[in-house]
Amino acid sequence: MIGVIFGVIVPYIAVAIFVVGVIYRFINWANSAVPLKIPTTGGQQKSLPFIKRTIYDRFDSPYTWWETVGRMILEIFMFRSLLKNTRYYLDRVSQKDARWLWLFAILFHYSLLLVLIRHSRFFLQPVPEFVEMLSEIEAFKGVFIPSVYVSGLAIVAGLFLLWLRRIFLSRERTLSLPSDHFALILLLAITISGNIMRYFFKADLEKVKELLMNLMVFDVGKAVAIADSIEPIFYVHFVLASFLLAYFPFSKLMHAGGVLFTPTRNMPNDNRARRHVNPWDSDPSVPILAKGITVGGKTFTSKKLDWDTYYSMYTDQLDEIAESDYKIAPEEL
């Protein structure tokens, strides 16, 4: 009975939620307008011809489509933006570099990639040559019996480091929400249960692959028959992984797809050369002032931006500042 619930029903529901959820999130993001051009830049913008740009400027402040693609690829594979927040990570007093997040994130994500590639052997028949080779290389085949997969241990280490960082560093502890901890604990539970299954309480992998192959062709009858004969430790791993799949699209883990939709990353910094049209603008050919700008409840219109209109828009605010003798007091809450 447990096998039928956790081995057949839960994974079907989880995969359906994952696929529909991810596509829903993609379309939801794609439907969101980006009214302003907001690339974050860390380099010299393309400007007058005598202002030189180095290769770093081209990727930090991209101008062309290819430079933007280069920045996205470096962001996806190198996580460069995690190295950029030096105001946060460089301690001004002790001059210590505390950019642990980048190191731990690289450790975790690349281990996860290797682990996912290795798991493809339960879904692909015949098992691709490169999957077997990759497994044998990372296990240093023949050194340990059974083979110890380095990525399987590194992913646990990486997750623990990421989690301990949230627990022991005071600023990160303050910033952390329950969902941040939950995602890490869930991933830790999956990876640790996987390692336990691999090294201590063995499960019959041939049955596992048989179950998955039958699930894939919707042969529910056979899958149910097999599901009941697999060891319980497998279901600990399998159900937690199913929960992760179902949780994925609606959590912060969706940054895997969200990085592609980040306006601060995927927009070229060509604001001065090309006009960015606000998609909410009903008629971009008409200047915004001709349509009217509402400031403080009053709508101002003029054919083009002239000083008098601009001044009249903000006169009240300027008068208020003058009344307070040009001293700005903190807002009272």
Add this chain to the structure above:
Amino acid sequence: MYHKQYVIPLILIFLAGFFTPYWYNAMAESFGYVPEMKKPAGECVENKDWMAANHMLLLQQWRTQAIRHGAEGGRIYHSSTTGLEYHASTNTCWECHESKEEFCDQCHDYVGIHPECWDCHYTPSIEKPHYQGTDTLSKFFS
């Protein structure tokens, strides 16, 4: 929807990536493939289902018995299932399992595992050099 030229290919790539097993298995024509093992003649030393998951631990234990205690007669294995005594050696396995290809390799290939034990150790299907003159020997000694 904005940027359709990027978002629609992205969704298609995501679907193609997530459903890799479908098009891969369709190309290999291996949907729902289940390996068929040759049923061995006798009873196994332990329970069949336990062996399916844990035979590597048993062989590891037998290896330790043979290496550490073999000379002192420590190669006797007491079965937890039947209570019978067995000689802790892979030759005990080969008495019933007559072919490595038709039994072991079926599942090992299925889950993409290649134990290096049989690079050196004896299996019934090993290709033994029969002396037929020096010309044929060159096949085994390069």
